[in-house]
Amino acid sequence: MNPMSICTPSSSHSSSSGSPTKAWIIHGVVVGAAIVAAIGARGYLLGRSRRFRSRAIGIIPARFASSRFQGKPLVNILGKPMIQRTWERAKLATTLDRVVVATDDEKIADCCRRFGADVIMTSESCRNGAERCSEAVQKLEKKYDIVVNIQGDEPLIEPEIIDGIVKALQVTPDAVFSTAVTPLKPEDAFDTNRVKCVVDNLGYAIYFSRGLIPFNKSGKVNLHFPYMLHLGIQSYDCEFLKLYPKLEPTPLQLEEDLEQLKILENGYKIKVIKVDHDAHGVDTPEDVKKIESLMVEKNLS
Ligand SMILES: *[C@@H]1O[C@H](CO)[C@@H](O)[C@H](O)[C@H]1NC(C)=O
Numbered sequence: 001m002n003p004m005s006i007c008t009p010s011s012s013h014s015s016s017s018g019s020p021t022k023a024w025i026i027h028g029v030v031v032g033a034a035i036v037a038a039i040g041a042r043g044y045l046l047g048r049s050r051r052f053r054s055r056a057i058g059i060i061p062a063r064f065a066s067s068r069f070q071g072k073p074l075v076n077i078l079g080k081p082m083i084q085r086t087w088e089r090a091k092l093a094t095t096l097d098r099v100v101v102a103t104d105d106e107k108i109a110d111c112c113r114r115f116g117a118d119v120i121m122t123s124e125s126c127r128n129g130a131e132r133c134s135e136a137v138q139k140l141e142k143k144y145d146i147v148v149n150i151q152g153d154e155p156l157i158e159p160e161i162i163d164g165i166v167k168a169l170q171v172t173p174d175a176v177f178s179t180a181v182t183p184l185k186p187e188d189a190f191d192t193n194r195v196k197c198v199v200d201n202l203g204y205a206i207y208f209s210r211g212l213i214p215f216n217k218s219g220k221v222n223l224h225f226p227y228m229l230h231l232g233i234q235s236y237d238c239e240f241l242k243l244y245p246k247l248e249p250t251p252l253q254l255e256e257d258l259e260q261l262k263i264l265e266n267g268y269k270i271k272v273i274k275v276d277h278d279a280h281g282v283d284t285p286e287d288v289k290k291i292e293s294l295m296v297e298k299n300l301s
Pocket residue numbers: 216217218220221222223
C-alpha cells in the first residue's frame with residue numbers, strides 16, 4: 001500500500017500554525033510571476049515557447065474498493081457523502097472551468113449524479129488516481145490544458161489551494177506538474193507515511209522522501225529548520241498526463257514507493273507552492289468521527 005501515491009488518498013495530517021492560506025499562496029504566485037518572466041524569455045530564445053495553459057478541469061478520482069476502507073467515498077459525514085463534500089469544495093475554486101468525478105463504480109456514479117456532479121466512467125484497470133485522471137480527460141470531448149487531481153477523501157480541502165496550484169502551473173511553463181507543501185509537525189518527522197519535500201530557490205521540487213530531508217548530522221530533528229510535508233493534491237499539464245502512464249517505473253520511485261519521483265527522475269519539473277493547511281484526510285472509519293467533531297467545533301457543517 002502506498003499512502004502517498006497519486007491514486008491513494010494522502011494520509012497527511014499536518015499542522016497549522018495559524019497564518020492564512022491566502023498569504024502563502026499569494027506569495028507563491030508572486031514568486032511564480034517573476035519566474036515566468038525569466039523563463040518566458042528563455043523559452044522564446046530556445047524557440048520552444050508554449051501557449052498559456054488557461055483551461056483547467058478538476059477531477060475527483062474515486063473507487064469503491066479499498067483495502068483499508070471499503071466504500072470510503074460514500075461514507076456519511078454529517079449527513080452528506082464524503083465525495084459530495086469534496087465536490088462542493090472543489091466547485092468553489094475559481095480557476096476550474098469544470099469539476100467531474102471519475103469512477104469505475106456504479107454506486108458512486110449514481111450517488112454523484114444525484115447531487116448534481118458530472119461523472120465519467122473509467123476502467124477498473126487504472127492503477128492510481130493519475131491514471132484515472134489521464135483516462136478521464138481523454139474521454140472528454142472538450143480539451144483542457146490543466147487537470148487537478150482532487151482526492152475524494154479530503155472533504156475540507158480549501159478551494160484556495162486548488163487555485164494556488166493551478167496558478168502555479170500557469171505561471172511556470174516549464175513545469176508539467178504542481179503540488180503543495182505545508183509545514184511538517186516535528187512529531188511526524190520520522191513517520192514514513194508523511195512525505196517530505198525539499199525545493200530549490202525558485203520553488204521547483206528537488207526531491208520527495210519518506211525519510212526526513214534534509215537530514216541534520218546530529219541525527220535528530222532540528223526544531224529550527226522549516227521542514228515541509230507534501231500534501232496529496234496535484235495538477236498536471238494535460239499533454240504530460242497522456243504520456244505519464246507510459247513512463248516506466250524508475251529506481252527512486254520504486255525504492256521510496258512515491259509516484260511523483262518518476263516525474264523528477266525523467267527530468268521533468270515540478271512546481272511547489274507553500275500553503276498553511278491542516279490536513280484532515282479520511283483513511284479509516286475512525287477518522288470520520290474525528291473530522292465530524294472538528295467540523296461541529298469549527299461550525300463547518
Ligand atoms: C543541526 O541541528 C542543530 C539543532 O538541533 C543546529 O544547531 C545545527 O545548526 C544543525 N545543523 C548542523 C549542520 O549541525
